[in-house]
Amino acid sequence: MEVEVARSAGRVSGQRGSLRVNRILRLDWLGAAFGVALVFVLLSVLSPYFLTSDNILTILVQTAVVAILAGGQTFVILTAQIDLATAAVAALAGAVVGMLMVHAGLNPYVGIALSLAIGGVVGLFNGVLVALARLPAFIVTLAGLSLWRGLGLQLTSGYDSSPMPDVIGFLGRGDVGPIPVPVLIMLGFYGAMAVILRQTKLGRYFYAIGSNEDAARLAGIRVRPYKVAAFLISGLSSGLAGIVLIGRLDSSGGTIAQGLELDAIAAVVLGGTSLFGGRGSIWGSLLGAVLMATIRNGMDLLQISPFLQLVTLGLVILLAVGLDVLRVRRFVWV
Amino acid sequence: MTASLLEAHGIGKHFGGVAAADGVDFHINQHEHVALVGDNGAGKSTLVKILTGAILPDSGEIWFDGQRRHFTTPLDARRVGIETVYQNLALADHLDVAANLFLGREDCRIRLGPFSLLAHDRMRRKAGELLAQTGVKIPDLREPLQNLSGGQRQSIAIARAVGWGSKLIIMDEPTAALGVQETAHVEQIIRNLKNQGMAVLIVSHNLRQVFDLCDTIWVMRRGRIAGHREKRSVSAENIVRLITGADAVA
Numbered sequence: 001m002e003v004e005v006a007r008s009a010g011r012v013s014g015q016r017g018s019l020r021v022n023r024i025l026r027l028d029w030l031g032a033a034f035g036v037a038l039v040f041v042l043l044s045v046l047s048p049y050f051l052t053s054d055n056i057l058t059i060l061v062q063t064a065v066v067a068i069l070a071g072g073q074t075f076v077i078l079t080a081q082i083d084l085a086t087a088a089v090a091a092l093a094g095a096v097v098g099m100l101m102v103h104a105g106l107n108p109y110v111g112i113a114l115s116l117a118i119g120g121v122v123g124l125f126n127g128v129l130v131a132l133a134r135l136p137a138f139i140v141t142l143a144g145l146s147l148w149r150g151l152g153l154q155l156t157s158g159y160d161s162s163p164m165p166d167v168i169g170f171l172g173r174g175d176v177g178p179i180p181v182p183v184l185i186m187l188g189f190y191g192a193m194a195v196i197l198r199q200t201k202l203g204r205y206f207y208a209i210g211s212n213e214d215a216a217r218l219a220g221i222r223v224r225p226y227k228v229a230a231f232l233i234s235g236l237s238s239g240l241a242g243i244v245l246i247g248r249l250d251s252s253g254g255t256i257a258q259g260l261e262l263d264a265i266a267a268v269v270l271g272g273t274s275l276f277g278g279r280g281s282i283w284g285s286l287l288g289a290v291l292m293a294t295i296r297n298g299m300d301l302l303q304i305s306p307f308l309q310l311v312t313l314g315l316v317i318l319l320a321v322g323l324d325v326l327r328v329r330r331f332v333w334v
Numbered sequence: 335m336t337a338s339l340l341e342a343h344g345i346g347k348h349f350g351g352v353a354a355a356d357g358v359d360f361h362i363n364q365h366e367h368v369a370l371v372g373d374n375g376a377g378k379s380t381l382v383k384i385l386t387g388a389i390l391p392d393s394g395e396i397w398f399d400g401q402r403r404h405f406t407t408p409l410d411a412r413r414v415g416i417e418t419v420y421q422n423l424a425l426a427d428h429l430d431v432a433a434n435l436f437l438g439r440e441d442c443r444i445r446l447g448p449f450s451l452l453a454h455d456r457m458r459r460k461a462g463e464l465l466a467q468t469g470v471k472i473p474d475l476r477e478p479l480q481n482l483s484g485g486q487r488q489s490i491a492i493a494r495a496v497g498w499g500s501k502l503i504i505m506d507e508p509t510a511a512l513g514v515q516e517t518a519h520v521e522q523i524i525r526n527l528k529n530q531g532m533a534v535l536i537v538s539h540n541l542r543q544v545f546d547l548c549d550t551i552w553v554m555r556r557g558r559i560a561g562h563r564e565k566r567s568v569s570a571e572n573i574v575r576l577i578t579g580a581d582a583v584a
Contacts, residue, residue, distance in 0.1 A: 023476060201440050202448040204429075208437055211426035218424040219438030220409050229448070278428035279478075 028272035029284030031323070035270065035291050043298040050301055057180055059290070059297045064182035065090075065245045065257070067289035069264035070271075071193050072237025074285045075230040077268050078197075080210045080277025081130060081137040083234045085122070085144030086241075087261035091254055092152035093118040094242030095161075098252020101168065102161035108168050116239040122148060123235015127228030145261065153254030160253035164246055172247020182244050186286075189240065193233075193282045206230060210277025266317040267292055274324050292316075338397075339364045339502060339533050340385070340416075345394035347380050354380035355391070356557040362502065365531045367524075369544040372554035373577055378537050379506070381554065385535075386418045386504055387411035399501060417495035419505045425491060427480040431472050432461040434479055435494050468493040469526045485516025489523055502533045509543065521547060541570050555579055 024030070043050040069086045076083040093115040100106035100114070126144060130137045163169070174181040197203035205226050208216040217223050241260075246252040271288030273280025295316065299309045338361050345358040354377045362368050372378050383389045385396065387405030396403045398414055405411045408418065425434050432454075441457045442450040458475050465472060470489040472482070479487055488508060495503045508524065509517040524547050527534055538544050544551055545565055552562040553576040560576045574580075 022474065026478070196449070199451050199454075200446075200448065201442065201450045201452060204433065204440060204452060205448075207429055208426045208433075211428040212424070215424040215426050215437070218408065218420065220412070221438050226448075278426065 028279060028281045029287055030272070032271045032284050032287035032291060036287055036294065039291060039294050039298065043294070043301070047298065047301040050298060053178075055297070055301075057178075057183070059293050060183045060186075061180045061248070062297065063286075063289045063293040064180075064186040065241050065248070066260055066263045066267055066292065067186050067286050068189055068237050068241040068244065069260055070267035070285040070289050071189055071282060072234035073264045073268050074193070074271075074273055074280065074282050075197075075206055075233045076137070077265075077273050077275060078206045078210045078277060078280055079227055079230045080213075081227065081230065082141065082265070082275075083126065083137065083231060084141040084261055084265075085126065085148055086234060086238045086264055087257040087259065088145045088147070088149040088152075089119055089122045089235060089238035090242035090245060090257045090260070092122070092148040092155075092242075093239045094246040094252045094256055095152035095156045095254045097242070098161045098164065098168075098246045099156045099159075101165055102163075102252075108165040111165075111168065112171075112243055115243045116236055119235040119237070119239025119242065120232060121235070122238070123232040124228065126235065127231030130231065131224040131227035149254060156252075156254055158254065160251050160255075162251035164250050164252065168243065168247040169250055170247070172244050172249070182248060185240070185244060189237075190282060190286050197282050202226070202229065207278055210279075212278070263292055264289075266313070266320065269317070269324060270320040274327070275321065276324075288320075337364050338362070339366070339399060341397040342381075342385065343395045343397075345381065345384055345396075346392045347384060347389065348392055353557045355384065358394070358554075358557075358559055360552065360559065362533055362535060365528075365533055366550060367528055367534045367536070367548045369548035369551045370535060370537045370554065371539070371541070371544060371551060371573065371577060372560070376554040376577075377557040378554050380557075382418075382504060382506060382535070382537055385411070386416060412498075412500075415499060415501035417498065417500040417503050419488075419491045419495050419503065419508060425479050425487060428478055430478050431465075431475045431482075431490060432458045434490060435461045435464060435497065437494075439498065464497045465490075465493050467530075468496050469523050483516060484512050485519050488512065488516075488520050492520070492523055492527075496527065496530075496532065500532075502535065503527065504535045504537075506537045507539065508536060509538075509540070517543075541573060544573075545570060553577055 049055060069090065073083055073086055096118060097111045097115045101108055101111045126140055129135045129140045171181055171185065176184060197206065205216065205221050208221060209223055209226055213223055241257070245256055249256060267288035268285045269275060269288070270291055271280065271284025271286070273284055292313065295313065296309065299312065340362040342358060342360040345355050346353070347355040358381055360381065370378050370381065380389070384391045387408045387410045390406065396405070398416065403414060426437060429437070436457050441453045441460065443453045444451045461475055470493050472486060472490070479490070492503070509520050512520060521543065524534060536544070536548060549565055550562060551565060551568065551573055553560040553573060555577065560579070563572065
């Protein structure tokens with residue numbers, strides 16, 4: 001619908017006013033913002049406990065890990081690929097680093113660096129298999145889903161480690177003034193990603209490659225290193241998410257972050273980024289993650305059964321993907 | 335005699351047992367608008383691909399701008415000033431007009447490799463100037479290309495080719511996918527290039543267009559040059575005879 005309106009606005013364009021309206025309607029994250037607003041109004045009416053600062057901060061804390069995974073995923077999806085292994089990589093990094101910190105006395109700052117390094121190396125590995133060896137991203141990262149989580153469990157012999165060092169606990173559960181630290185990490189991460197995506201050549205090329213890979217190549221862009229870079233960024237995000245998660249749980253192990261890869265992909269798609277590549281925005285992914293967490297939180301407050309919650313979230317994802325496909329199809333038919 | 339811009343001598347290319355180009359001699363002068371015509375399979379595309387570096391010839395020499403050239407990729411050809419407007423429109427549909435005009439040659443405020451900061455405003459301003467200079471009218475430079483018409487998109491592809499100090503623009507069937515009005519618009523843009531002194535090579539099946547836009551018409555037949563004629567001194571009928579080989583038989 002947005003596209004329809006944007007197009008008819010385009011026809012009568014020429015005046016500044018309609019250009020501005022056109023530009024606003026063209027924003028990819030508009031749908032997600034509308035969704036968040038709608039759910040907020042609805043839940044404020046339905047539950048007296050929803051619109052309180054405590055509850056809003058809880059939602060944001062619950063958003064943080066998925067949002068960080070979704071941020072990295074956005075780069076991969078923008079280049080028309082997919083990374084199914086993000087949560088498994090977060091589990092591998094979190095499990096290994098947590099064990100080393102608890103049982104081997106690893107310095108927590110070194111632990112943070114190691115977690116990012118593990119994520120980065122796995123991201124490079126995925127990127128090289130996809131971009132250089134030309135294996136389908138879906139298959140490489142589907143294998144990774146099992147591979148990296150299995151490796152995390154094997155290296156820790158399936159045992160959880162706790163408690164986490166204070167530094168890590170601070171990152172997952174601490175506060176700066178009234179704001180929880182994981183929320184600050186999330187916002188800082190998104191700020192950095194937004195600069196990369198909107199202001200740098202790197203970001204511009206991710207869009208170009210996702211939009212038309214042949215055009216990018218003919219324009220002299222070396223496509224393969226940029227595809228690898230997208231997976232590298234996703235891997236680094238997983239490493240960061242792993243640290244925040246073990247801090248919040250105050251415990252690490254190979255079973256953490258189960259199923260979050262799908263939440264992250266759903267957040268990206270809800271945020272208006274096209275699974276077909278080339279179109280989308282990083283802030284949309286944040287809104288998508290907030291939307292998912294808000295719907296979960298609201299259903300908890302309304303005491304909806306966890307089974308129905310799963311059904312509802314599934315339907316929401318279906319709706320988002322359906323809208324994406326419709327948008328792309330309309331474009332093809334024009 | 336005007337100075338020559340591009341010269342190709344004895345170009346040959348075989349695909350298996352088929353000679354797609356066989357001893358082709360071809361040249362384009364400075365500022366000249368040249369048409370390359372011929373039946374399907376006559377070797378036009380092969381010759382164009384050799385001139386733009388998309389394929390390597392088996393034999394022959396290419397001279398461009400006074401020097402012997404060896405193109406191994408389209409980027410080599412572009413670097414010396416040969417720009418190609420592709421038939422399938424090598425544009426990124428989700429990016430806006432300015433981003434497409436600068437794709438692969440972004441203007442940056444600070445250079446930090448891949449982290450170079452884009453100079454959005456400067457690129458948008460230059461994009462506006464470039465389009466104005468080429469005679470392309472686009473109301474909003476932030477419009478993603480997918481919302482524009484085929485003619486506007488083709489015009490942008492041409493403007494992009496013009497913008498980079500290029501000396502020769504090669505267009506393969508520039509209006510094949512366009513309606514009547516849009517074709518007229520794109521032809522006007524090509525005419526503007528003539529006034530700017532830009533050399534153009536057009537591959538086209540449309541003889542009306544060829545006579546309208548070009549100074550010289552080259553005809554290929556079965557991988558060879560069947561002849562080249564000044565537009566002023568030749569009729570469409572003569573060209574058709576060259577294309578079909580009727581002259582050779584007679």
